[in-house]
Amino acid sequence: xxKAFKYGLKGITGYLxxxxxxxxxxxxxxxxxxxxxxxxxxxxxxxxxxxxxxxxAEPTDAALKRLLPNAVRDDDAAALEFRQLTERSLRETKIxxxxxxxxxxxxKQLTLSQNDARLWAMALNDVRLVLAERLQIKxxxxxxxxxxxxxxxxxxxxxxxxxxVYNFVSWLQESLVQAMLRSL
Amino acid sequence: xxxxxxxxxxxxxxxxxxxxxxxxxxxxxxxxxxxVNLMSYVSYVFQSYFGYSEAKAHELMMQVHTQGRSAVASGxxxxxxxxxxxxxxxxxxATIQKQDQx
Numbered sequence: 001x002x003k004a005f006k007y008g009l010k011g012i013t014g015y016l017x018x019x020x021x022x023x024x025x026x027x028x029x030x031x032x033x034x035x036x037x038x039x040x041x042x043x044x045x046x047x048x049x050x051x052x053x054x055x056x057a058e059p060t061d062a063a064l065k066r067l068l069p070n071a072v073r074d075d076d077a078a079a080l081e082f083r084q085l086t087e088r089s090l091r092e093t094k095i096x097x098x099x100x101x102x103x104x105x106x107x108k109q110l111t112l113s114q115n116d117a118r119l120w121a122m123a124l125n126d127v128r129l130v131l132a133e134r135l136q137i138k139x140x141x142x143x144x145x146x147x148x149x150x151x152x153x154x155x156x157x158x159x160x161x162x163x164x165v166y167n168f169v170s171w172l173q174e175s176l177v178q179a180m181l182r183s184l
Numbered sequence: 185x186x187x188x189x190x191x192x193x194x195x196x197x198x199x200x201x202x203x204x205x206x207x208x209x210x211x212x213x214x215x216x217x218x219x220v221n222l223m224s225y226v227s228y229v230f231q232s233y234f235g236y237s238e239a240k241a242h243e244l245m246m247q248v249h250t251q252g253r254s255a256v257a258s259g260x261x262x263x264x265x266x267x268x269x270x271x272x273x274x275x276x277x278a279t280i281q282k283q284d285q286x
Contacts, residue, residue, distance in 0.1 A: 066277075067275070068272070069272060069277050070279070071265070071268045071269070071272070071278065071279055071280055072279060072280060072281070073279045073281070082265070082268075086265075086269050089269075090269055090272055090273060093273045094273060097273075118232070121225060121228070122273065122274055122275065125221065125225060125274065125275040126275055128220055129220055129275055132219070132220040137219050137220060138219065139219050140219050142219060143219040143220070170222070173222060173225065174222055174224060174225075177222060177224040177225045177228050178224060180228055180232075181224065181227070181228055181231075184228075184231060184232065184238075
């Protein structure tokens, strides 16, 4: 079994079983794949340099839209313009955090600096946002129903398995954030 | 000697009222509640990213949690756009708007 993250003299430390590392690696990879831009950086070198992407559109997949939400409400044109200027670099930031966390899983000891921990927390959060969308967690009530599933013998279909995975990742992120708050 | 190029009185007034709308009305970043983000994590983001005290971060987090939203920062449009992208990188849902639209 995984152990909760702790903050001590060595920094933030944790422990994960090999099977838990494999599970997290797969989750990080899945979200990285979702976030890889569908189109290559724009042909216009100046546009590419400033990160401007005229081909970008609001995602149709609900989970991807939760990762890359509109920054302006009730104004589609303004939201799209903002997206053209920022979405590509936001995708890169998120992929960077997920890759860093996935790489961290290869190390024997889970010893995280403050910055490693920040990237891990971001990566775990994005995994939870995607799982929550797949599990249709829309409000606090849905969340409570999912949180109640803690027993792995309950895993009898895809949804109950996803719920258990979601709860495991939530527990791991909570323990990490508690350790991070103590380190501030 | 130089020739005065001062604009007429009317034009000057128009310019100053334009400047008022363009730069003097601050923009805000609103963070919205959702059932996924951990309260501890939201508090951590407000402390570490904005540099808010534990008490202020907690207060803003509780405002998001109980009222559904909170204006967590205000200032120039450019700065608020940066903050919104940063919030999105952390997985928090944030939007920007003019302060008087609230």
